[in-house]
Amino acid sequence: xxxxxxxxxxxxxxxxxxxxxxxxxxxxxxxxxxxxxxxxxxxxxxxxxxxxxxxxxxxxxxxxxxxxxxxxxxxxxxxxxxxxxxxxxxxxxxxxxxxxxxxxxxxxxxxxxxxxxxxxxxxxxxxxxxxxxxxxxxxxxxxxxxxxxxxxxxxxxxxxxxxxxxxxxxxxxxxxxxxxxxxxxxxxxxxxxxxx
Amino acid sequence: xxxxxxxxxxxxxxxxxxxxxxxxxxxxxxxxxxxxxxxxxxxxxxxxxxxxxxxxxxxxxxxxxxxxxxxxxxxxxxxxxxxxxxxxxxxxxxxxxxxxxxxxxxxxxxxxxxxxxxxxxxxxxxxxxxxxxxxxxxxxxxxxxxxxxxxxxxxxxxxxxxxxxxxxxxxxxxxxxxxxxxxxxxxxxxxxxxxxxxxxxxxxxxxxxxxxxxxxxxxxxxxxxxxxx
Numbered sequence: 131x132x133x134x135x136x137x138x139x140x141x142x143x144x145x146x147x148x149x150x151x152x153x154x155x156x157x158x159x160x161x162x163x164x165x166x167x168x169x170x171x172x173x174x175x176x177x178x179x180x181x182x183x184x185x186x187x188x189x190x191x192x193x194x195x196x197x198x199x200x201x202x203x204x205x206x207x208x209x210x211x212x213x214x215x216x217x218x219x220x221x222x223x224x225x226x227x228x229x230x231x232x233x234x235x236x237x238x239x240x241x242x243x244x245x246x247x248x249x250x251x252x253x254x255x256x257x258x259x260x261x262x263x264x265x266x267x268x269x270x271x272x273x274x275x276x277x278x279x280x281x282x283x284x285x286x287x288x289x290x291x292x293x294x295x296x297x298x299x300x301x302x303x304x305x306x307x308x309x310x311x312x313x314x315x316x317x318x319x320x321x322x323x324x325x326x
Numbered sequence: 327x328x329x330x331x332x333x334x335x336x337x338x339x340x341x342x343x344x345x346x347x348x349x350x351x352x353x354x355x356x357x358x359x360x361x362x363x364x365x366x367x368x369x370x371x372x373x374x375x376x377x378x379x380x381x382x383x384x385x386x387x388x389x390x391x392x393x394x395x396x397x398x399x400x401x402x403x404x405x406x407x408x409x410x411x412x413x414x415x416x417x418x419x420x421x422x423x424x425x426x427x428x429x430x431x432x433x434x435x436x437x438x439x440x441x442x443x444x445x446x447x448x449x450x451x452x453x454x455x456x457x458x459x460x461x462x463x464x465x466x467x468x469x470x471x472x473x474x475x476x477x478x479x480x481x482x483x484x485x486x487x488x489x490x491x492x493x494x495x496x497x498x499x500x501x502x503x504x505x506x507x508x509x510x511x512x513x514x515x516x517x518x519x520x521x522x523x524x525x526x527x528x529x530x531x532x533x534x535x536x537x538x539x540x541x542x543x544x545x546x547x548x549x550x551x552x553x554x555x
Contacts, residue, residue: 178384213378221345312340
């Protein structure tokens, strides 16, 4: 270790897991950097699910508080910090929506959201974003399957709720969700789990 | 409750991964997963896909005061002294809650008893200390004494410095001098983080240290203890 010395990095350049550790440790500087890095993502997920900016901010704040309290439970083997955080905020938002139901999902809003998610501008492709494969796969789904999987994944709607909204049998809604997820999963480069 | 076959569980796997499987179906699927590694793997893979789907949602800018609101919420006033005696009692309860959570806490957080008490928050607070060698800081050591407990090292070695890549052992030292091995840490130029699980007791932890192949301690982090009242 002789000759080694610390080169202080600004918090903005620290990796996500380091910022999360700092958040959990109560380091105000790292906590602020963590909030700044993820607030657009966290608020974006909350807003997409609940559709109300005031409620979405409350949920986003709860998500950061939960990340702070449970930073020690983050396991990098299970996924990225962003995945962990979006999972937290998605569940908080879906819980909030379930309390308010029945609140119908506007079909126009749903189509607009799907169009946004499946947008793959050239800059993204050129940048080699890993999400491009998933966006492309979602865009390639039959519209009814795309609607079903987005209603479930984003709005937390059950097959029964999707069936009611779409005017289809519950079994059909389940089939659409299952087929869509199988196609999306197959499109990702991760190894498939073959079991049956 | 009837036990599901693998085929029946596979048919429910997508909804389970999306966390939209209600009531009895969910209970039956979870019961099957408890004893079926293959179906667990399928659901885990689909869960990863569901998580990535949510990550596609577009970001959005919150209002101007949002950042300050969050930072205020993340810095609550310290708990009154009179309540600190509950720390030891709460620790046992917290350990049980956290032991059943892990990563899944984020997915199933709505099922957990909430909110966490001040005393619980005190117990789970991450400990950290500068990691130094020859009075020079080379990074920071973070120790989380909860369940599961872990150690995280942030090392920052200047690119201009001639330091050969090597590996060192990381171990924790208790106040009584006994040690807890943590793992082997690769040392290289630049910034890198390294972490691993380790049995940690907040009350007895004294030091984290890095030991080279010759058995010499090359860096240490001394943890200060805040005396409980």
